[in-house]
Structures are given as structure tokens and as C-alpha cells.
Amino acid sequence: MENVIRDIELWRLAAGYLFIILLIAFVRWRGLNREIRIIVSTARMTIQLVLVGYILTYIFEDPNPYIITFIVLFMLTFSIFNTYKQVAKPLSRKLKQIIALSMTAGSLLTLLYFNFVVIHFQPWYEPHYLIPIAGMIIGNSMTGITLGVKNLVEGIEKEKHLIEGALMLGAKPEAATKSVVNSAFDSAILPTINSMVGMGIVFLPGMMTGQILAGINPIIAIEYQIAVLLGIAGSVALTVMIFTLFGYKTFFNDRQQFINK
Known part of the structure; x- marks a missing residue:
């Protein structure tokens, strides 16, 4: 049938x-x-x-590789500026640069890896694959880093006196902000982990549902969905890892002194 x-x-x-x-x-x-x-x-x-x-x-x-590349970069740029907008607190120029670097590196490296290694669609700019997968990877990375930025900024502001006290006792910035950075990282990746736990039992993800509705064999749909979910998890993790590794440093000067904002 x-x-x-x-x-x-x-x-x-x-x-x-x-x-x-x-x-x-x-x-x-x-x-x-x-x-x-x-x-x-x-x-x-x-x-x-x-x-x-x-x-x-x-x-x-x-299909045109230049137009498709432009669309992916436009999506990435929009997600970066949307992240700035979603955070209610004012962000320093250095922190914005770290956000842009994290989003760009995390999203594009994951997209390229899953393009050429995991799914390996040809040509590399095939829009039926590249644009939807790029959208899911970039969109989820944006959600993850937005949560990470919010929790890092709010956590450092809330624990400012504890951080300053730790610095006065000789702690390095990395040690003084460890609990805040860990909390920011955890809050950023937790939604992705939770969605993976309920996948297939509690709900069917959008990509798999769309393929099944289009008449694709459910097993093939599952293969693609697993690949995409792994890509999303990897992209979110990589993006947030880069951000948390460098983001906290923007709150300190070259002499490792806390910058009051």
C-alpha cells in the first residue's frame, strides 16, 4: 500500500x-x-x-551550495543574537564574544562531523538533509547556551561575596567559581538529557514523526532520529563546555581580580 x-x-x-x-x-x-x-x-x-x-x-x-551555506550561517547568527536578547542581565563584550565562539564552534563542528562521518549525505550541501539537521542542532545549542549563560551570570552575581572571599584566601578564579560553573553547565544540558530519557516511550520526536507520516520505514526513521539526537546532545555539550570553560574568565581581569559589574 x-x-x-x-x-x-x-x-x-x-x-x-x-x-x-x-x-x-x-x-x-x-x-x-x-x-x-x-x-x-x-x-x-x-x-x-x-x-x-x-x-x-x-x-x-x-540547490546552490553558496545559498545553502549562507542560510546555515544566517541561522547561526540569528541564534547568537537571540541568545543575547534572551538573557535579561547586561552582558560584557567579552562574554558576548565567548557566546558567539561557543555557538559557532559547537554547532558547526557537530554539523560537519555528522554530515561527513555519521549520516554522510551527498552532496554535502544537500538541502533536504543539511538545513533541517542544522536547524535542530543550532536551535538546541541556542537553548542550552541560553540556560548556561543565565545561570552563570546570575550565579556569579548571587555568590559575588563568596567568590571575592575565596580569592582573598588565595583561590584561583577557576576554583572560586567552580560551583557556579558546574551549576550552569548542569542546567544547560539537563533538558537535553531529560528529553532523551522519555524519547520513544513518553513521546515520539518531531523528525521521526514527520518521516513516518511521509511513509518512511519506522526502522529507518529511528536510525535517523538516533543520529540526530546524538548530534543534538553532542552539539549542546560541546557548545556549553566551550562556554563554561572560558565564560567565567570574563568576570576577572588579567591579574585574576574579580571585576565588579
Whole structure:
């Protein structure tokens, strides 16, 4: 039996927005003052996905390595600036540079490794593979490093006096901030680990679900999903490792003195 993915009529798709209306009604009833944010988020999601759909349709019909590389780099750049925006605390120029370095190195190294070693699709710029996988790797790395940055900045601010006391007693910056850095790293990778624990039992991940809906053999879908999940875990871990190894150093000067911010 040939599996053909079912198209969703426009009116049926529009019916899905009923849940957003219910959400807006609830937060309004509870006085949470989130109506505008929900409306803007829903509108942005819809517009962005429609635009991406048309762009991908064009790219898939005529793959161009330069355009595809530009798209991946644009995704990476957007994720870096979005990380800056998500952290409520002011970030120093050095810390922003470390975030950019961590995101770039962690995401691109993982993407290249899984491209040429694990999945090994050809040509290397095949958009059906490269763009979705890059999106998942970069997106999850952004989530991980955002959590890491928030917890590092807030932790150092909260334990400033303890860190200064440890420095006065002769501790190096690495030792003085060890508990904060470890907490930041743990909080950054924990969501990825938790999602892996429930995978396949509690829920089916998006990529696997999409492939199954498209009629792909479930075993092949599982192989791809495992590969992608390992890539996501590796990317998040590598990105956050680089950040935590160098990020805390931006709070100290060349003489290893704590910089009051």
C-alpha cells in the first residue's frame, strides 16, 4: 500500500488556532497580562514558517551550495543574537564574544562531523538533509547556551561575596567559581538529557514523526532520529563546555581580580 501524506485543508489548519484563542481567554481571565505576547508569538511563528516554506521550496528545486551555506550561517547568527536578547542581565563584550565562539564552534563542528562521518549525505550541501539537521542542532545549542549563560551570570552575581572571599584566601578564579560553573553547565544540558530519557516511550520526536507520516520505514526513521539526537546532545555539550570553560574568565581581569559589574 502506497503511503501518501495527507494535505491539510486551509480551514482545518485555521481550526488549529482555536487552542491559541482558548489560551488567550484563559490568561486574560487569570489576569496574567500575556495576551499581546501570545498573539505576537503566534503571528511570528505563522509568518516565519510560511516564508521558510516558500524559501525551502525554491532551494530544493535548485540547490546552490553558496545559498545553502549562507542560510546555515544566517541561522547561526540569528541564534547568537537571540541568545543575547534572551538573557535579561547586561552582558560584557567579552562574554558576548565567548557566546558567539561557543555557538559557532559547537554547532558547526557537530554539523560537519555528522554530515561527513555519521549520516554522510551527498552532496554535502544537500538541502533536504543539511538545513533541517542544522536547524535542530543550532536551535538546541541556542537553548542550552541560553540556560548556561543565565545561570552563570546570575550565579556569579548571587555568590559575588563568596567568590571575592575565596580569592582573598588565595583561590584561583577557576576554583572560586567552580560551583557556579558546574551549576550552569548542569542546567544547560539537563533538558537535553531529560528529553532523551522519555524519547520513544513518553513521546515520539518531531523528525521521526514527520518521516513516518511521509511513509518512511519506522526502522529507518529511528536510525535517523538516533543520529540526530546524538548530534543534538553532542552539539549542546560541546557548545556549553566551550562556554563554561572560558565564560567565567570574563568576570576577572588579567591579574585574576574579580571585576565588579
